[in-house]
Amino acid sequence: MKDIVITANRVKKELVIYLVFFVVAYIANIYSIIKYETPWSELVTTIGFVITISLVLYIVTGLIRTLIFLIKSAISR
Amino acid sequence: MKNSRRDFIKTTALFGAAAALSATPFGSALASSSGKKVKLGVIGTGGRGRYLTTHLFKQTLTSDYEIVALCDNYQPSLDAAIKLCKNNKVTPKTYTDYRQLIKHSGVDGVIIATPLFTHAHITIDCLEAGIHVLCEKSMARTLDDTKAMYDAHIKTGAILIIGHQRLFNQKYLHAMDQIHKGELGAINQIKAQWHRNNDWRRKVPKDKPELERQINWRLYKEYSAGLYTELMSHQLQVSNWALQKLPTSVMSMGSISYYKDGREVPDNVAAIFEYDDGTHFLYDTITSNKLEGCEERINGDFGTMFLETNVYKPEKPPKPKPAPGIMQLVNDIQEGIFKEVPIGGASWAPETALKHNGVEIYKGQEGDGTREQLVSFMGFVKQHKAPEWLLREGYNASIWTLLTEQAMETGTKVTCPEKYII
Numbered sequence: 001m002k003d004i005v006i007t008a009n010r011v012k013k014e015l016v017i018y019l020v021f022f023v024v025a026y027i028a029n030i031y032s033i034i035k036y037e038t039p040w041s042e043l044v045t046t047i048g049f050v051i052t053i054s055l056v057l058y059i060v061t062g063l064i065r066t067l068i069f070l071i072k073s074a075i076s077r
Numbered sequence: 078m079k080n081s082r083r084d085f086i087k088t089t090a091l092f093g094a095a096a097a098l099s100a101t102p103f104g105s106a107l108a109s110s111s112g113k114k115v116k117l118g119v120i121g122t123g124g125r126g127r128y129l130t131t132h133l134f135k136q137t138l139t140s141d142y143e144i145v146a147l148c149d150n151y152q153p154s155l156d157a158a159i160k161l162c163k164n165n166k167v168t169p170k171t172y173t174d175y176r177q178l179i180k181h182s183g184v185d186g187v188i189i190a191t192p193l194f195t196h197a198h199i200t201i202d203c204l205e206a207g208i209h210v211l212c213e214k215s216m217a218r219t220l221d222d223t224k225a226m227y228d229a230h231i232k233t234g235a236i237l238i239i240g241h242q243r244l245f246n247q248k249y250l251h252a253m254d255q256i257h258k259g260e261l262g263a264i265n266q267i268k269a270q271w272h273r274n275n276d277w278r279r280k281v282p283k284d285k286p287e288l289e290r291q292i293n294w295r296l297y298k299e300y301s302a303g304l305y306t307e308l309m310s311h312q313l314q315v316s317n318w319a320l321q322k323l324p325t326s327v328m329s330m331g332s333i334s335y336y337k338d339g340r341e342v343p344d345n346v347a348a349i350f351e352y353d354d355g356t357h358f359l360y361d362t363i364t365s366n367k368l369e370g371c372e373e374r375i376n377g378d379f380g381t382m383f384l385e386t387n388v389y390k391p392e393k394p395p396k397p398k399p400a401p402g403i404m405q406l407v408n409d410i411q412e413g414i415f416k417e418v419p420i421g422g423a424s425w426a427p428e429t430a431l432k433h434n435g436v437e438i439y440k441g442q443e444g445d446g447t448r449e450q451l452v453s454f455m456g457f458v459k460q461h462k463a464p465e466w467l468l469r470e471g472y473n474a475s476i477w478t479l480l481t482e483q484a485m486e487t488g489t490k491v492t493c494p495e496k497y498i499i
Contacts, residue, residue: 032402046401053403 017061022054115455118146118184118208120175120199121191122158124279125213129188130158132447134165142455146182148172151291175199179206186236186458188451189213192294193301197222200237201229209236209461211454214314215306216475220497223475227468227499236463238454239471241314245453246446248387248439249315252375255438256319261377267319267358268374269312271304274367276336277344296340302482303342304331304362309481314474315373315384316350316358323473324350324358326492329485335365348481382438390435472499 029050033042117133119126126149133144144162147169149155155171162169172178178187179202186209189199197217203210204226216239217223230237243249255261279292294300295307317323327350331343344365350358373384380391399405457463476497484491 028406029403032406034402036399036402036405038399038402038405042401042403046403049401049403053407 018054018058021057021061022050024057025050025054028053113141113459115142115458116145116183116185117142117455118148118169118178118182118187119144119158120148120178120187120189120203121154121195121213122147122149123151123154123190126154126188126190127158127161129190129447129451130161132451134161134167135448141459143167144169146170146172146178146184146187148175148178150174176202179203179208184208186211186454188454190240193306194218194294194299197226200226204229204233204235204237207233207235209454209458211238211240211450213240214471214474215239215302215310215478216471218300218302218306218479220476220479220494223472223479224497227472230468236454236457236461238450238457238463238467239475240450241311241471241474242446242450243311243315243384244318244446244467244470245449246442246444247449248442249318249384249446251439252382252384253318256375256377256382257321260379261375261382262379264320264375264377265356266376267316267356268376269316269358269360269372270369271308271312271362271371272367272369273362273364273371275364276338277364278338293340296342298341301342302479303340304344304346304364305342305478305482305485306475308362309346309348309360310474310478312360312371312373313350313358313477313481314470316360317473317477318470319375320352320356320358322352323493324477325353326351326490327477327481327484328490329481331485343485346485348484350477350481383435384438387438387442388435389438390431390433392431394431394433469499 029043029046032038033040119130122130130144133142144167147155147158147162148171149158150173152173155173159169159171170178170182172182178184187203189196189203189210189212191199191213193215194217196212196215197219200210200212212226216226226237256264277295281289281292290297290300295303301307327348329346329348331346333340333342333344336344345361345363347361348359350360352358371385375382375384378392380389382389400408454463476493480491480493
């Protein structure tokens with residue numbers, strides 16, 4: 001059985017991708033506070049929602065990236 | 078409008094019994110409840126008379142009174158009242174003729190709870206003897222008798238108040254205060270109903286069928302205007318009180334459609350009163366369905382008050398606490414993606430009732446105001462004076478109630494003759 005090796009570079013790349021989604025979700029939170037005139041304390045109190053949304057975005061894009069990788073592999077064979 | 082709806086709700090929630098008391102006729106009467114005891118008599122010791130007597134025994138706000146005389150010409154009612162007094166360790170003198178009570182009992186005041194058609198002559202005789210009177214509503218069977226009672230009060234100076242207990246009920250007093258301050262906005266309609274599901278009959282002893290008319294006097298035109306005088310007069314008084322004016326005309330219909338048992342008064346009635354600014358008071362009573370019960374509903378353009386059930390419903394219900402901004406954003410995005418696009422269908426939406434449970438008008442109300450009314454009366458007797466507006470409320474409700482009966486009988490729109498306007 002072949003070992004799956006996750007390189008440090010790969011881990012770093014994934015962390016950066018997740019961080020981008022976290023920043024996007026955080027900016028969306030700021031935008032929604034302004035748009036719906038809700039209290040600024042939500043920057044802290046809704047951090048759970050922000051993390052959840054960023055994880056959802058990360059997983060969805062992860063699935064898309066995996067799909068693209070599989071299609072590319074199939075074509076190159 | 079002086080205060081916002083929010084303030085109204087806040088005030089409503091915070092308004093305490095003490096604050097209400099000081100603003101009521103009840104409060105001013107209590108202030109004078111010291112000194113010699115008031116000697117009270119009860120004329121008419123049937124169901125209502127005994128109910129009031131029981132309240133007198135129950136009330137603990139003042140002990141400045143004593144029941145010294147009871148009177149009824151129906152022996153079983155008198156016996157029941159004597160027993161009630163005995164149970165409370167009181168032994169009043171008893172009479173079967175109210176004239177004897179006036180002559181010999183030495184009472185300062187009387188509570189009259191006799192059948193409607195007897196109110197006028199008993200009240201007038203008492204007033205002329207210098208005895209203060211709390212007379213059950215409605216005032217009298219005829220317009221002329223009602224006016225004669227009022228005139229006797231003016232002539233003698235003795236106190237006369239009519240048993241509209243809502244006038245002493247803190248919930249109503251608080252609601253009226255809010256209404257008169259304009260918290261409900263412009264009132265364009267008042268609706269009231271009294272729906273019950275019973276035949277309104279009292280049991281007549283099987284061996285004495287001749288007592289039918291005496292016991293069930295409410296069902297016979299000679300003695301009562303039925304649902305008009307016994308029920309509607311209360312709610313008409315509330316409508317006049319809320320609007321602080323009197324109707325200019327009334328139309329009414331009534332029929333005997335359910336209890337065809339020999340009664341002479343309608344078993345269902347409906348009436349529309351118009352006030353000078355076009356505001357209407359819509360009223361109905363039925364006796365074969367009690368789903369909606371008894372209610373007075375004041376419809377203002379800022380909100381609605383349900384006085385019997387103690388509920389205020391603003392036209393714009395307070396919004397629930399909004400969801401966090403981020404959740405609102407997600408919902409909006411979701412809605413934008415999955416929103417249904419209507420292709421056809423109705424071009425209008427039915428205006429269904431507002432779904433809002435409302436808030437309490439007044440917290441802490443106990444009873445219906447009867448206790449406060451009795452205590453107030455005793456205070457008034459001690460002071461030898463009562464607020465004149467109390468009698469005016471009863472008088473006008475009585476006059477317009479009888480005019481409503483007239484409107485029903487003649488099938489016309491009726492206005493108040495000049496001679497009955499006070």
